[in-house]
Amino acid sequence: MANKVFKRFISISILLLLFISSFIFAVAIGAVKIPWEEIIEIIFFGVNTDNRVILMDIRLPRVMIAAILGAGLAAVGGVMQGIFMNPLVDSYTLGMSSGAALGAVFSIVTGIGIFGYATTGVFAFIGTVSTLFLVYFLSKTKNRVSINTLLLAGVAVSYFLSSIISFVMMMNKHKLDQIVFWTMGSLSSSTWQKFIISSSIIIPGVLLLNIFGRELNIMSLGEESAHYIGVDVERLKYILLGICSLIVGAVVSTGGTIGFLGLVAPHIVRLIWGSDYRRLIPYSAIIGGSILMLADALGRVLIQPSEIPVGVMTSIMGGPFFVFLLRKQKSKGA
Amino acid sequence: MNYEVKVENLCFFYGEVNILKDINLNFQAGSFVSIIGPNGSGKSTFLKNLSRYLEPQKGIVMLGDKDINKLSKKEISKKVSVVPQNILLEFDFKVKDIVMMGRHPYVNRWKGETEEDKKIVEKAMKYTNILQFSDRFYNELSGGEKQRVILAQALAQQPKVLLLDEPISHLDLQYQVEILDLVKRLTLKEGMTAISVLHDLNMASGYSDIIIMLKEGRVYCQGKPEEVLTVENIAYVFNINVSVSKNPVTGKTYVYPISVISKKKRKLKIHIICGGGTGVKLIQELATLGFHLSTGVLNIGDSDWAISKEYELDVAEEVPFMSITNEAYKRNLELAMISDVVILLPIYLSKSNIMNVKLLTDCKLKDKKIYIVEDDNLEKRDFTNGEAIEIYKELLNKPNVVPVKKDELKEILIKADENHG
Numbered sequence: 081m082a083n084k085v086f087k088r089f090i091s092i093s094i095l096l097l098l099f100i101s102s103f104i105f106a107v108a109i110g111a112v113k114i115p116w117e118e119i120i121e122i123i124f125f126g127v128n129t130d131n132r133v134i135l136m137d138i139r140l141p142r143v144m145i146a147a148i149l150g151a152g153l154a155a156v157g158g159v160m161q162g163i164f165m166n167p168l169v170d171s172y173t174l175g176m177s178s179g180a181a182l183g184a185v186f187s188i189v190t191g192i193g194i195f196g197y198a199t200t201g202v203f204a205f206i207g208t209v210s211t212l213f214l215v216y217f218l219s220k221t222k223n224r225v226s227i228n229t230l231l232l233a234g235v236a237v238s239y240f241l242s243s244i245i246s247f248v249m250m251m252n253k254h255k256l257d258q259i260v261f262w263t264m265g266s267l268s269s270s271t272w273q274k275f276i277i278s279s280s281i282i283i284p285g286v287l288l289l290n291i292f293g294r295e296l297n298i299m300s301l302g303e304e305s306a307h308y309i310g311v312d313v314e315r316l317k318y319i320l321l322g323i324c325s326l327i328v329g330a331v332v333s334t335g336g337t338i339g340f341l342g343l344v345a346p347h348i349v350r351l352i353w354g355s356d357y358r359r360l361i362p363y364s365a366i367i368g369g370s371i372l373m374l375a376d377a378l379g380r381v382l383i384q385p386s387e388i389p390v391g392v393m394t395s396i397m398g399g400p401f402f403v404f405l406l407r408k409q410k411s412k413g414a
Numbered sequence: 415m416n417y418e419v420k421v422e423n424l425c426f427f428y429g430e431v432n433i434l435k436d437i438n439l440n441f442q443a444g445s446f447v448s449i450i451g452p453n454g455s456g457k458s459t460f461l462k463n464l465s466r467y468l469e470p471q472k473g474i475v476m477l478g479d480k481d482i483n484k485l486s487k488k489e490i491s492k493k494v495s496v497v498p499q500n501i502l503l504e505f506d507f508k509v510k511d512i513v514m515m516g517r518h519p520y521v522n523r524w525k526g527e528t529e530e531d532k533k534i535v536e537k538a539m540k541y542t543n544i545l546q547f548s549d550r551f552y553n554e555l556s557g558g559e560k561q562r563v564i565l566a567q568a569l570a571q572q573p574k575v576l577l578l579d580e581p582i583s584h585l586d587l588q589y590q591v592e593i594l595d596l597v598k599r600l601t602l603k604e605g606m607t608a609i610s611v612l613h614d615l616n617m618a619s620g621y622s623d624i625i626i627m628l629k630e631g632r633v634y635c636q637g638k639p640e641e642v643l644t645v646e647n648i649a650y651v652f653n654i655n656v657s658v659s660k661n662p663v664t665g666k667t668y669v670y671p672i673s674v675i676s677k678k679k680r681k682l683k684i685h686i687i688c689g690g691g692t693g694v695k696l697i698q699e700l701a702t703l704g705f706h707l708s709t710g711v712l713n714i715g716d717s718d719w720a721i722s723k724e725y726e727l728d729v730a731e732e733v734p735f736m737s738i739t740n741e742a743y744k745r746n747l748e749l750a751m752i753s754d755v756v757i758l759l760p761i762y763l764s765k766s767n768i769m770n771v772k773l774l775t776d777c778k779l780k781d782k783k784i785y786i787v788e789d790d791n792l793e794k795r796d797f798t799n800g801e802a803i804e805i806y807k808e809l810l811n812k813p814n815v816v817p818v819k820k821d822e823l824k825e826i827l828i829k830a831d832e833n834h835g
Contacts, residue, residue: 165504291523298515300505305498307467310491310519311569355505 091353095366099147104372106377107135111384138391144269145278145389146376147369149267149335150345152282152327154368158349158360159289159344162296163320164227171328171342174215174230174321175238176208180332182241183207184262189252200262201274201333208329211237212321225317227303265336265391267376274334281330284364285323292320300355320397338391341368344398371398417476418443418498418575418607419464424473426456426463433459434470435631441624443574444605446598448618450642451628452652457611460628464609465496476612477575488519494551495568497578500560504551509563510548513539538569539645542596558589565596576600582617582688590614594621615669619643620661627651640667657724672724680704682831683753687711687770693718694761699824701725706752710746711738737766746773755830756782757823760789763802769781771805774815784815787823807826 106221108119121127122135156171164173183203195202215237219229249259295316298306303313331338345368348361372390375397379388418783419441426434431455449457457634462468464475466482475482477493485493495516505584516538517531539545542562547555552563561581568576576597582590600606608693611617618625619639626636629651635642648656654671661668668721686693693709694717696729700707722729730746738746750756750773758774761767774784786809789795796802809815818826 162505196533232703292517294515294521294523297511298518299506300507301501301512301515302578304500305496307487308465308494309515309567310493312487339597350505355507356511374453 088248097367099370102373106373126404130189141272141275145270145275147373148279148282149331150372151365151369152331153342154329154345154364155286156327157362158346174234175211177337178238178241178326179207179211180204205333209325212325249303262336264389265338266389267335278330278334285327295355340395340398416443420476422474424470427469446601446608447624448612448622449626456629456631491519494575495571495573497568497581500584502770506551506553512567513835516567538566541568576608580611619667643667680831682834684757685750685753688718688746688759689761691717694721697721711742738769738788756784758786762795764797785818788817
């Protein structure tokens, strides 16, 4: 028993260490070199130097947004894998990324600005959430939503929306750059305001997801067995998908569609700590946040003066790492 | 009567299709009830209605004195647990974690598992004998071990009713017995009510207090195994010919399916002189090969007599424990005369059945082909003070009598049939 508590303590310490060092690394590097002493002076002693604006108003919110978005995507990815009992599912599986993209494309093409510079984000959010609800209700028959139908409906809706996007892009070639850039996912226009808005949805969302760890564990036995153990499966799906769509909506409206993280982060946790969702969700969130901070930091400095979009970075980093973990796991024979 | 589960006028439809038709059943507390019936007869659907995974369009299910419709999912899962056929996990968990999942209806979301929960889980694992691998991962276990884990999980729910949906279908015989033994013990010692869908009629017979036979969504009959598992019921419900007897060890009803693969009909008529079980295997083999058979003289109740009746052969029969009377002898001779070949199997010989061998020396059979199946224990089989041995010697000197080895017989007969044409 004591051994177990000790192990858990070590695990959490390692995770927090990873998170904090990623944070420090991401704050410390950038296009403008700011010495360590100056960073500490600015943050902790409020000293007003030339680099204060760069650090406090550009870099810090950007790093913190990366942490929040990464945590949100990873937690949602893990939960979705649990709901669908499918390891290939990620945070965007139910066509949510296409929905987000369509919302964003719509606002970019029409150029409407009812929400100021946040318009694209708001439309992406609406696109995400409404796509999920569309898919959910399309799959509903007789008060029951089959997860297979849900997956298929998600794929179908996703293709449908993508073709609409392609059509719109074809008709609006002069805005192509802007659209492509958005869909790649980027954190380059991060502000404190964006951080506050996105974290006010994502943080409570992720905390709420943690409450359902036990039920998600039971869902691993299959929906029918979960029902026999007293889990209200339909209600659980409804609640979890609802929370997930809000988180994903907040993520894409802030940073565009950042891929691969929602798939990889939960699997890293699974490979090291197993599938218990009571740990998987918080651990995934910490790892997801760390990875996204690192990915964004590297993307900022690798090809200066230009930037690699963070979505591209996550895929480049996550892919090989994931394959490495898979192979390592295989050679253990497990 | 103390009924744990009561089902009244239950009807269930999948869309327009009526799966369960007006089912009325009562399940007594502490009983082991099997539900049998062909595929598509509604067995699993019925179980799912009992656990309220499916909601019937009509009718009521009562758990104890409570209407299942008025209970919440958690309350139901405290009273009823379900063991399905087999569970595969996409994401693996440790055995003890899986068993602990069974405590879900009792565990408070905010407080987590208590010491009591842990004790109950441990007891369940002890009961199903899985404590020794409580730290192993579920997917690494064998089928039988997995099923014991799922059973332990079901027990952790502390149910009054255990529903089992083909719990042994994927298991080796050894594990089938192990699982059903466990369930039986639960009904006997803990007073749990077990309701199980089973495919194996003999397993159902061996373990059940009551068997319910479903056909096309209706209860065709119910009762004790020996009342339900009759040749007629099984022929009607399963559309298959069986023979029913008693298991010689347990005395339980035992069902043997009779193969329906009837090969081409052969023309060769064979009369077999057997008795005391010497003919069972040969009769089955030759009947399956399509030969036209008769047997005699057999005492009624003899196992050779029983198998002959099963295959509806012509039998020269005699009252049990009686010496062969003249009448039976004549009937036997008649049957031997109209057949093309007569076979004498190595039977035990006494004063009461010596006439069976003597028959073959009858001059009316002097042109009949007679095969005597050899064995080296003639002296041991003889209880006639040598009389039988004398007859054997006499027979073997006759030109129409051929001694054959047991394993050659089938081939010889098949050849004889081909030349018979």
